[in-house]
Structures are given as structure tokens and as C-alpha cells.
Amino acid sequence: MGYDTLIIGAGMSGLAAGIRLAQFDRRVLIVERHSLWGGLNSFYKLKGRIFDSGLHALTNYVRKGTPGVPLTRILRQLRIGYDELELGAQGHSEIRFDGRRLEFTNDPEVFFAEIAREFPREIDGFRRLVAELPGYDAVLERGEGSARAELARYLGDPELIESLMLPLCIYGSAREDDLDWDQFVILFRAIFLEGFSRPEGGIKALLELLLRRYKKVGGELRMNCGVERILVRDGAAVGVRLTSGEEILAERVFSSAGHAETLRLVDGDDARLSAHRRAAEANLGQLSFLESISVLDVQPADLGFDATVSFFNHGNSFRYRRPDAGIDVQSGVVCSPNNFARKTPLSDGFVRITALANHAVWTSLPEHEYRARKESAADRMLESAALAIPALARVREHTVFRDTFTPRTIQHYTGHLGGAVYGSPRKQRDGSSGIARLSLVGTDQGMLGIVGAMLSGITIANHQALMEVSR
Amino acid sequence: MTQDEVIIAIKDIIAQIAPDEDLSQLQPDLRLREQIELDSMDFLDIVMELRKLYGVQVPEKDYTELATLAGCVKYLHPLLEKKQLHCAQSA
Numbered sequence: 317m318g319y320d321t322l323i324i325g326a327g328m329s330g331l332a333a334g335i336r337l338a339q340f341d342r343r344v345l346i347v348e349r350h351s352l353w354g355g356l357n358s359f360y361k362l363k364g365r366i367f368d369s370g371l372h373a374l375t376n377y378v379r380k381g382t383p384g385v386p387l388t389r390i391l392r393q394l395r396i397g398y399d400e401l402e403l404g405a406q407g408h409s410e411i412r413f414d415g416r417r418l419e420f421t422n423d424p425e426v427f428f429a430e431i432a433r434e435f436p437r438e439i440d441g442f443r444r445l446v447a448e449l450p451g452y453d454a455v456l457e458r459g460e461g462s463a464r465a466e467l468a469r470y471l472g473d474p475e476l477i478e479s480l481m482l483p484l485c486i487y488g489s490a491r492e493d494d495l496d497w498d499q500f501v502i503l504f505r506a507i508f509l510e511g512f513s514r515p516e517g518g519i520k521a522l523l524e525l526l527l528r529r530y531k532k533v534g535g536e537l538r539m540n541c542g543v544e545r546i547l548v549r550d551g552a553a554v555g556v557r558l559t560s561g562e563e564i565l566a567e568r569v570f571s572s573a574g575h576a577e578t579l580r581l582v583d584g585d586d587a588r589l590s591a592h593r594r595a596a597e598a599n600l601g602q603l604s605f606l607e608s609i610s611v612l613d614v615q616p617a618d619l620g621f622d623a624t625v626s627f628f629n630h631g632n633s634f635r636y637r638r639p640d641a642g643i644d645v646q647s648g649v650v651c652s653p654n655n656f657a658r659k660t661p662l663s664d665g666f667v668r669i670t671a672l673a674n675h676a677v678w679t680s681l682p683e684h685e686y687r688a689r690k691e692s693a694a695d696r697m698l699e700s701a702a703l704a705i706p707a708l709a710r711v712r713e714h715t716v717f718r719d720t721f722t723p724r725t726i727q728h729y730t731g732h733l734g735g736a737v738y739g740s741p742r743k744q745r746d747g748s749s750g751i752a753r754l755s756l757v758g759t760d761q762g763m764l765g766i767v768g769a770m771l772s773g774i775t776i777a778n779h780q781a782l783m784e785v786s787r
Numbered sequence: 788m789t790q791d792e793v794i795i796a797i798k799d800i801i802a803q804i805a806p807d808e809d810l811s812q813l814q815p816d817l818r819l820r821e822q823i824e825l826d827s828m829d830f831l832d833i834v835m836e837l838r839k840l841y842g843v844q845v846p847e848k849d850y851t852e853l854a855t856l857a858g859c860v861k862y863l864h865p866l867l868e869k870k871q872l873h874c875a876q877s878a
Binding site for chain 1: 826
């Protein structure tokens with residue numbers, strides 16, 4: 317007997333969709349080609365330590381029971397208790413832009429005060445921007461548009477506009493040198509009006525929580541299980557063929573592989589499918605990152621780095637596009653999991669530094685050069701970050717171990733072509749792939765970050781599967 | 788199920804979906820959304836639970852009938868009359 321829904325990918329979106337469906341007695345199977353779940357937001361073990369990959373912090377932090385916001389909605393939809401997440405809130409984060417510093421915390425008033433101090437002539441415009449900012453639901457109906465253009469209606473100083481674009485682009489724009497207005501609104505709320513936190517046990521604990529819930533409601537999961545083909549009959553998806561040759565039938569297929577990536581898996585080559593493929597391939601994401609994680613023999617705060625997340629940019633304009641070289645260290649983001657509130661302090665110090673990188677450069681390197689280039693790129697990122705953030709000057713001498721991953725690694729684990737962390741700049745809000753009974757969840761559906769990914773899985777499960785019977 | 792039992796069944800489902808809400812003071816003729824925090828996603832869950840627990844199908848166009856407790860009784864009682872009350876909490 318076939319499945320109600322087969323889901324490709326055991327990342328945040330696939331697991332959330334799976335929980336929704338299995339919770340209402342749908343027969344669901346998630347297939348994951350790797351031996352670890354999580355996709356982009358995952359973890360790995362090296363030398364006895366656990367490293368988080370993917371997002372640095374959970375955005376959308378709110379206190380327990382806050383009504384009408386994404387975190388509360390997700391927990392309710394997945395029937396996970398707020399306390400089960402064991403969230404530790406950030407202390408403070410900062411934007412260091414061309415010598416200026418703007419601090420923000422989980423209290424938006426702090427950010428208002430900082431903007432009033434650094435940009436006194438802009439604070440009224442900024443307050444008006446916040447007051448008129450659409451709600452989460454309203455913005456999705458307004459669609460795309462340029463965030464830079466919208467911001468110019470409220471703010472006059474380009475440096476403030478750039479300072480706001482820096483963290484929001486790095487934490488979620490699939491579009492070069494801009495951000496879709498709807499994504500801007502979502503990220504602005506998620507980061508500046510709600511805030512950052514981290515589960516005590518990191519991304520691993522969050523994934524385990526989702527997995528336990530998924531299994532408890534009867535969901536099935538198969539690891540090390542790659543999909544070779546999405547099977548189509550009469551123009552509609554009917555299941556998949558695995559790389560092992562086994563065929564599994566399902567009423568519908570959800571794919572978190574990305575839009576173009578999913579269409580490459582679809583069986584057949586008729587004109588309609590080819591047209592969808594061409595459109596998706598023409599909109600591949602270009603933005604990827606290089607990240608290094610340094611393990612220190614001290615707590616980062618002991619070196620003076622007490623920010624949870626620090627975004628930096630040298631110079632008065634922010635370049636958010638695929639660099640021609642391997643990496644672009646003009647901007648970046650530094651994050652320490654030690655600098656969230658914790659019940660038990662982490663014994664090691666961790667500093668993560670991330671900067672824009674070019675996928676093609678990293679995949680064309682021969683193996684022996686790849687390793688050396690990775691190390692020198694990580695060195696350059698640290699040097700650049702330390703110029704903007706003086707407290708990082710002594711990170712190098714306290715580093716006992718460092719791991720670096722590149723766009724090549726990201727493509728391997730996410731399956732996103734080009735290592736595109738935020739997927740295609742053209743999102744499919746309704747999950748439509750172009751093929752009947754095949755829906756997109758996750759990055760290319762359009763909601764980003766850990767909370768966004770879960771919301772993506774929930775939304776598509778609700779609209780494409782659960783509400784179908786009641787229509 | 789009696790009409791009172793329909794109310795018990797609905798409250799039990801809401802308690803599953805929104806465990807932090809106080810349901811003891813719910814007024815039958817006021818909209819549920821005005822008394823407790825419920826959004827459209829939650830209403831979908833109420834409908835899904837009705838289907839799962841009692842095999843009752845509520846089409847999307849009828850969701851508005853469930854806006855108040857009194858509305859739930861009026862709409863659901865004919866459908867649940869011959870069913871046995873069993874609570875989601877214990878199911």
C-alpha cells in the first residue's frame with residue numbers, strides 16, 4: 317500500500333510537514349539521502365565535539381505564550397511545548413558598519429535608542445517604518461518588491477539603510493544586492509522586533525525534538541535513502557524511485573530539494589516540463605557562504621567578545637552578491653553560541669565567522685589546494701572581522717581547533733545547486749512546482765531560517781494536503 | 788452525543804490544540820476567537836480533530852459555522868448525535 321505523502325529531505329521543513337500530516341493519521345514517509353537529518357540546519361561531530369551548521373541563532377524569539385507570532389504558531393501546530401525547546405535568549409548583538417556600532421537585543425527599545433544616538437535625524441522615519449510595517453499575514457499578500465526602494469520612503473541616510481540591509485540580507489536574502497520587501501518585513505520582525513535565542517542543546521536538540529514528535533505521531537523515516545526519480549503519471553506525481561531501484565508510491569510528493577533541483581528529478585522530458593525546468597534553472601540562487609568555526613581554550617567573553625551575533629562591513633556601502641574570488645571579506649557575521657543565556661555553560665569557547673563565497677571557485681579547486689585555500693580563506697575572514705571587532709584580535713592565539721566549510725560542503729549536504737544557502741531568488745509561495753501533486757517545501761517555497769523552514773512545511777502540509785479533503 | 792457532550796468534545800479538542808488557554812469561562816454566543824487566542828490554522832486543527840476522532844467532515848465553506856460554541860452545537864450536533872463521546876486527551 318502506498319503513502320499519503322512522501323517527503324524528500326529530513327530538514328526542518330520536511331520534518332514539520334511530516335509531523336502535521338502524521339498527526340492527523342496520514343501515512344507519511346520522509347526519505348533522506350544522508351545519514352544525518354537537518355539538511356542546511358544540522359550538526360556534525362569532529363574530534364569528540366559537536367558543531368552546529370546552518371543558522372547561528374533561532375530568530376523570532378518571544379516569551380512563552382506570546383500570541384499571534386510565528387514561534388507560538390509553530391509550536392501549537394506541531395504540538396510541541398515552549399519549554400521543550402529550552403531557549404536561551406541572546407545577550408546583545410550588534411551591527412558594525414563602517415566604524416559605527418548599533419546594538420540590538422530582544423528588546424526593540426534598545427535598537428530605537430541606538431538609532432536615535434547614531435542617526436538622530438533618522439529616528440522619526442525609523443519609528444514610522446516600524447509603525448507602518450505590515451503584519452506577517454498581510455505582507456505575503458503584498459508580494460515582492462525592493463526593500464531598498466521601500467526603505468528610501470522612510471529613511472534618508474544611505475548608511476542607515478545599508479546598516480539595516482546587512483544583517484537581514486546575510487540572514488535570509490536569496491536575491492543579490494537587495495531583499496524582497498516581504499522577506500525584509502519578515503526578517504525585520506524576526507530579528508529586530510522579536511530577536512535571537514538558541515536551544516540549550518543547539519540545533520541537535522531541536523532536530524531530536526522534531527524527530528521524536530514525528531515518530532510519536534506515527535511518521536516513518538528512512539535515512540541513507542536517495543531519490544533517483546520522481547515518478548509522474550498523466551502529468552501528476554505518483555511516487556519516487558530510490559537510488560536502490562525500489563519504487564514507492566504516494567498520493568503526493570513534497571520536496572525540500574529546491575525548485576530546479578526537484579524538477580531535475582522529475583521523470584520525463586515533455587515540452588511543458590522542459591519549460592518549467594528552464595524557468596527554474598534560469599533563477600538559480602547565487603549566494604553561498606564560507607564559514608569557519610574556531611574552538612577556543614577560553615570563553616569568547618573573556619577575550620572581550622560578548623556579542624551574540626556581530627555583523628560587520630568595511631566601507632560605506634554593503635556588497636551582497638556572489639564574489640568573483642573565492643570569498644569576499646568586506647562583510648561578514650561573527651557568532652558565538654557561548655553568548656546566549658545558558659543553564660550550563662559550554663565548556664569550549666566557539667567563534668563562528670561567515671562570509672560570502674563563490675561556489676564555482678571552491679568546486680574547481682583540486683583536492684590538495686582546496687584544503688590549503690580553506691585555511692587561508694578562514695585566516696583572511698578572521699583578520700577582516702578583527703579589524704571591525706577588536707575583541708577578536710586574540711582569537712587566533714586561543715584557537716585549539718578550527719573547522720571550515722565551503723559552498724562545496726553546503727551543496728553536498730543541502731543538495732542546493734551552487735551551494736545556494738537561501739535557494740532561488742524566485743520563491744513559490746504556494747509550493748507549486750509546475751507538476752501536479754508535487755509541492756515544494758523549504759527554501760524555495762520562500763520562508764527562511766529555522767522558524768521559516770518549519771512554517772513552510774506546516775503551511776504546505778495544511779494547504780496542499782489537509783485542507784484538500786475538506787474542500 | 789447530547790448537545791452538552793458536543794460542547795465537551797469541542798472544548799476537549801481546543802484544549803489539545805491550545806493547552807495554555809483557560810476554557811472554563813467560554814461564553815456560548817461569543818466568537819471563540821474573541822475569547823481565546825485561535826487563528827485560522829487552529830480552526831483547521833479543530834476540523835482535522837473532528838475528522839480524526841469522529842469521522843466528521845466539515846467542508847471549508849462551513850468553517851464559519853464553528854465560530855462560536857453555540858454555532859458548533861448547532862452545526863455539529865446533527866452530525867455527532869449517533870457518535871460516542873471520547874476525548875482526544877485519552878485517545
